[in-house]
Amino acid sequence: MQFSINKTFFLQALSITKRAIGSKNAIPILSNFKIEATADAVLLTGSNGLVSIEYQITQENPKAGLLISSPGSILLEANFFLNIVASLPEASIDFKAIDHHQVVLTSGKSEITLKGKDVDQYPRLKTFAAKKPLALSTSLLKQLISETAFAASTQESRPILTGVHLTISEKGELKLVATDSHRLSQRQVNLEGAVPKALDVVLPSRSLRELSSVFSEATTQVELYYSDTQLLFKSPEISFYTRLLEGSYPDTDRLLSSQFETELVCQTKILRSAMERAFLVSHASQTGTVKLEMTKDLVSAHVNSPEVGKVNEEIEMESFSGSGLTISFNPTYLIEALKALKSETVRIRFVSPVRPFTLTPGDESEAFIQLITPVRTN
């Protein structure tokens, strides 16, 4: 195996592939990059068993400056190799495999020999039958993930809740739902036209967050391939594989009722800023909750911690309807919900002090609903 390549491009491709590997790997062999050269492309692979990334660098790509002299493959320790490549002095690197699974990197007056491993030791990635895939806009996908994945559980006590429930109906209705049983976030969108096949899967929220950072805005579209145990998101350069979570996701539709007694609309930013102050004091004390008091004349938020201090916030409202209400909740949930909301105003609907309340964009521009469970206080 021998090829020469542009250092900056190679480094960038390696960094993206490295995202699948992470900082520590339970399976030692997975701390390596797999590097393969074919007649016209170099393929980089990284995996942690849950997520796998393949990056394909072709000779046609002018930025890559790739010239392959002979094919081959090798495993190289990912972190170390990345640092070595970053340290090389010139814009171009010559990469050459020699005997005993070694690689010689030459760049300017620098020559570095690295010990590698035989690719036979590396697990094979699943291959997907080349059925007609579903095309998705990358920016839409990233937005849907940022609106839902944060609400998934981080606790392993109910593994299924660490995932995001993704469904696509045959009519092309795409829905993502995540909940940790204290709060829930659900986003729906209609894809244009029918889809090849309906889908109902639970994806690890960690995988989805990685997916968001792997595909940049430069990639306009990804193709989605399905199998029973994995999904593959594919752009011309990057293939992103993720395992699915096993088990059935709870029925969340029954949680979302359209009844309400009290409706408040206010500026997203103003409410978030007030909640951030409430969080600082509630977090520093045993309290942990903020109390929201609403009448038709005044909306205010309060934290009272005998040890740390007090917060009193008056919250300017855009509109208020229904009966007055006082409700207590963990301000963290409201802060995270408001962060996920891109709209200028937020519409909050309450049933009673002990029933979950919902948040939707004030302008109803998106089919995006969030739910937060209050805390019972005396």
Next chain:
Amino acid sequence: MQFSINKTFFLQALSITKRAIGSKNAIPILSNFKIEATADAVLLTGSNGLVSIEYQITQENPKAGLLISSPGSILLEANFFLNIVASLPEASIDFKAIDHHQVVLTSGKSEITLKGKDVDQYPRLKTFAAKKPLALSTSLLKQLISETAFAASTQESRPILTGVHLTISEKGELKLVATDSHRLSQRQVNLEGAVPKALDVVLPSRSLRELSSVFSEATTQVELYYSDTQLLFKSPEISFYTRLLEGSYPDTDRLLSSQFETELVCQTKILRSAMERAFLVSHASQTGTVKLEMTKDLVSAHVNSPEVGKVNEEIEMESFSGSGLTISFNPTYLIEALKALKSETVRIRFVSPVRPFTLTPGDESEAFIQLITPVRTN
């Protein structure tokens, strides 16, 4: 105590004062800010026992937007208070002490009450007799620190070596020396004119690094006050106190001989880049050292680790004189020495493979000399 102040300015002053407090404090009361208002200024104090910072905000400073209604003082938990101030909604903050050592902060529609402590619990800072101080250029001071402090020891086995030896002769010769017994850095400069009093002290290198980050380039000059146990660096706004290290510093002058057998001049950047690659491989292996081979025709660096790989670097030289030589050393020391060197070229002088070698700026523009001890190999 009551005053109103510009939020941005207050936050910046608190952040600088906070540098003395650090993230954890052995003495619990020192995790607080001391905040005092006099008739015309607010004084912030932070300390970790080793370093103390006083920040004086005056009513005259237009950026501070300070208006004091009544004097007083209080202690407030530093981290928490800083976060609270940062979270406030408006450009102006009203700060008011109420009974039971509490403070009420008001900003826009937000009102936050914080529990504080009585200032009697806070230790008193040393006061300095108002003798005629020594004026020093801030940028010069920062430069001298960056050229020497890194070479001090981080090991507590010989506490005196964790300091930087600072001497000023009556003629105004200022000298800073630091060594961890493996390498040494010494920088000398002539202050303009005579100084009020000669000085011979050892300052904790940690204090000096804090000092560098506390005084920005916006402060052109600091005044230096001496006492037997502390130094005070003072600008109109900031007073930076540091304890001195006790004990006598070793005589380092005898280590710096002017003899040499071999002299190499090369580009600082080229040598540093080669050493960074050598470090990556030597660090990943048991080797830990790089071998520099010099003849009049070729200078090259080599690492050979049976486990990890090999590095071979040819280093372009500007000039070479004397006899050929091969020497081994820890590349980290050379990298750090070259980082401290601002000149484009570096002059390295060797006596023998087992004697320390020296580095000076290639253009001899500064009285700056560094020394690195080689590693004996077979």
